[in-house]
Amino acid sequence: MAYVELKAPPKPSNAVEEALADFSAIAKGLGVTLRHMFVKPVTMQYPEERPELPARHRGRHELERHENGLERCVGCELCALACPAKAIFVEGAENPPDAPVSIGERYAKTWIVNMIRCIFCGFCVEACPTEAVQLKRVFELADYTRESMIYTKEMLLAPAPKKEPEDSWLPGFLPEAAKQ
Ligand code: SF4
Ligand code: SF4
Structure with a gap:
């Protein structure tokens, strides 16, 4: 490995040279300040x-x-199997026929993700055959305890639509004509 010898700058020999060196150093510093006064800041007044x-x-x-x-x-x-960080835990159960939770034979009785482990790779989204899990634009996830970083199904479930569709093909909401 080649070493570069660093040389100290020559010392000013008299008071005039010393004053010039000081002035040059101040001018350089002010130059940097002035240059950055007209550059758009990279910081922002978060959370405002x-x-x-x-x-x-x-x-x-x-x-x-x-x-x-x-x-x-x-x-x-499948999302739990695809997760490289082993952040997801899913426990499936049989769908009650008279009050189905999902459209399949089974539904997720438990669906948990450990957000401390998650690396936001999106593999769970890609693995899901029903497009059930999505990574949304929510990023303010900081909290004070490890326990609070465990997100349960109840915390993650999208709100139910306010109005039932009139002509959905999905079970549980067959249109009146189809029931006859
Ligand atoms: S986004 Fe998170 S939970 Fe989903 S697969 Fe990647 S690490 Fe696992
Ligand atoms: S349906 Fe999707 S979200 Fe539900 S367990 Fe399967 S892969 Fe995971």
């Missing part, structure tokens, strides 16, 4: 100012529903 997130930002998970309110998740556990 909100950042513009990239279009494909991956934030907190959400468990989606069909338009009739039934859960998209069928408890297949």
Whole structure:
């Protein structure tokens, strides 16, 4: 390995040279200050100012529903298998025939993600056959305890639609004509 010998700058020999050296150093410093006065700052007044997130930002998970309110998740556990960080735990159960939770035979009785482990890779989204899990644009996830970073199904489930669709093909909401 080659070493570069660093040489100290020559010492000023008299008071005039010393004053010139000081002035030059001050001018350099002021130059840097002036240059940055006209540059757009990279910082922002968060949280009053909100950042513009990239279009494909991956934030907190959400468990989606069909338009009739039934859960998209069928408890297949593929997301948990695909997760490289082992952050997801899913426990599936048989769907009650008279009050189905999802459109499949099974639904997710438990769906948990440990956000301390999650690396936001999106593999769970890619693995899901029903597009049930999505990574949303929610990024303010800081909290004080490890326990609070465990997100349960109840915390992640998308809100149920307020109005039932009139002509949904999905079970549980067959249109009147189809029931006859
Ligand atoms: S985004 Fe990646 S790390 Fe996070 S839960 Fe999904 S698969 Fe696991
Ligand atoms: S979120 Fe998708 S992959 Fe995960 S258990 Fe539910 S249906 Fe299966």
